[in-house]
Amino acid sequence: MWPFRNGSSGFSSSSTAEKVTQGIDGTGLTAIVTGASSGIGAETTRVLALRGVHVIMAVRNVSAGRDVKEAILKEIPTAKVDVMELDLSSFSSVRKFASDFHSSGLPLNILINNAGITIPNFKLSKDNIELQFATNHLGHFLLTNLLLDKMKKTTSESGKEGRIVNVSSAAHRLTCREGIRFEKINDPSG
Numbered sequence: 736m737w738p739f740r741n742g743s744s745g746f747s748s749s750s751t752a753e754k755v756t757q758g759i760d761g762t763g764l765t766a767i768v769t770g771a772s773s774g775i776g777a778e779t780t781r782v783l784a785l786r787g788v789h790v791i792m793a794v795r796n797v798s799a800g801r802d803v804k805e806a807i808l809k810e811i812p813t814a815k816v817d818v819m820e821l822d823l824s825s826f827s828s829v830r831k832f833a834s835d836f837h838s839s840g841l842p843l844n845i846l847i848n849n850a851g852i853t854i855p856n857f858k859l860s861k862d863n864i865e866l867q868f869a870t871n872h873l874g875h876f877l878l879t880n881l882l883l884d885k886m887k888k889t890t891s892e893s894g895k896e897g898r899i900v901n902v903s904s905a906a907h908r909l910t911c912r913e914g915i916r917f918e919k920i921n922d923p924s925g
């Protein structure tokens with residue numbers, strides 16, 4: 736989509752989150768936003784909180800997450816925002832986050848899988864998987880699976896349809912001719 740041409744929704748990629756959510760009351764909804772300590776995740780958190788949504792900031796850097804939360808509370812004193820630790824490059828961290836979230840007893844209406852890295856150099860995660868694939872894809876895949884039943888339960892109890900948003904990049908179009916080379920994911924030349 737070109738930046739200034741509106742799509743069928745009436746918005747374009749230049750529309751702000753505030754503009755898109757204008758007039759929407761999110762009171763009573765709970766959302767998790769991954770990578771909420773900066774950039775798109777921080778702004779998504781701010782605007783969801785502005786609309787009354789209770790936002791769980793799922794962040795790797797808890798201190799940076801708390802700074803963002805404080806800035807949001809300064810602007811929106813009624814905001815309901817919590818910070819929880821999540822390192823998507825580690826399966827055990829993802830499992831711990833999901834377990835902690837379940838222990839909180841909160842419902843879950845919205846999951847925004849936003850965190851992501853773009854690293855030029857080959858690196859392995861703690862689980863020995865190429866770091867970018869582990870963080871952007873497998874971590875979010877596991878997280879979503881661990882939260883899916885909670886989202887279904889919330890939907891059936893509240894009667895409100897849930898939503899999972901996977902933030903991506905236009906770079907997904909730049910693929911190899913044969914598609915994803917899964918057998919070469921951990922190959923530095925792959």
Ligand SMILES: NC(=O)c1ccc[n+]([C@@H]2O[C@H](COP(=O)([O-])OP(=O)(O)OC[C@H]3O[C@@H](n4cnc5c(N)ncnc54)[C@H](OP(=O)(O)O)[C@@H]3O)[C@@H](O)[C@H]2O)c1
Binds near residue numbers: 773821849850870902
């Ligand atoms: N901005 C753009 O133009 C653009 C274009 C295409 C796609 N995107 C996508 O949009 C999303 C947000 O991008 P952004 O521009 O807002 O980038 P950003 O400011 O770099 O934010 C990325 C967030 O992901 C977090 N993160 C990185 N690794 C993590 C991990 N292992 N576990 C948990 N959190 C982790 C970072 O946390 P730390 O603070 O701990 O590093 C940071 O909060 C990404 O998925 C990105 O690929 C953005």
